[in-house]
Amino acid sequence: QVRLVESGGGLVQAGGSLRLSCAASGRTFRFEDYAMGWFRQAPGKERELLATISGRGRTSNYADTVKGRFAISRLNAGNTVYLQMNSLKPEDTAVYYCAAAGTVELVREGRCDYWGQGTQVTVSS
Numbered sequence: 001q002v003r004l005v006e007s008g009g010g011l012v013q014a015g016g017s018l019r020l021s022c023a024a025s026g027r028t029f030r031f032e033d034y035a036m037g038w039f040r041q042a043p044g045k046e047r048e049l050l051a052t053i054s055g056r057g058r059t060s061n062y063a064d065t066v067k068g069r070f071a072i073s074r075l076n077a078g079n080t081v082y083l084q085m086n087s088l089k090p091e092d093t094a095v096y097y098c099a100a101a102g103t104v105e106l107v108r109e110g111r112c113d114y115w116g117q118g119t120q121v122t123v124s125s
Contacts, residue, residue, distance in 0.1 A: 002026035002114045004098050009119030012088055016123070020083040022098030022116055029079075032056060034114075036081040037107035038072060040094035040121075048094075051083065052107045059104070066092075088123045096121050 008020040020038070024031050032055050041047045051072035053060045060072050074081040081098055096119050099112035106112065
């Protein structure tokens with residue numbers, strides 16, 4: 001059984017920073033074989049893809065809404081993917097999810113094999 005567990009969410013003032021973590025576990029889960037992505041969903045809005053990273057971490061991509069403010073990274077030795085979020089805005093308030101898929105393209109399409117349970121990020125003005 002594969003589990004993705006997000007952490008690091010919380011309440012922060014506008015302009016502040018947070019770093020989200022997503023720890024993967026599973027007896028037969030080879031973390032480096034999976035591209036990873038961070039998504040978010042705000043109340044009443046559709047799920048939004050924020051960033052993707054390839055299995056070995058060589059390529060990453062960002063949504064225009066977070067480009068230049070957020071950074072995705074991964075530590076394969078620790079089965080963890082991160083999302084560093086800077087210059088946070090109230091409109092960044094949402095539940096943030098990590099997800100895993102066999103390719104970056106599948107992550108972009110939202111066709112992920114595994115999803116975390118989400119962590120709440122609230123940005124106050």
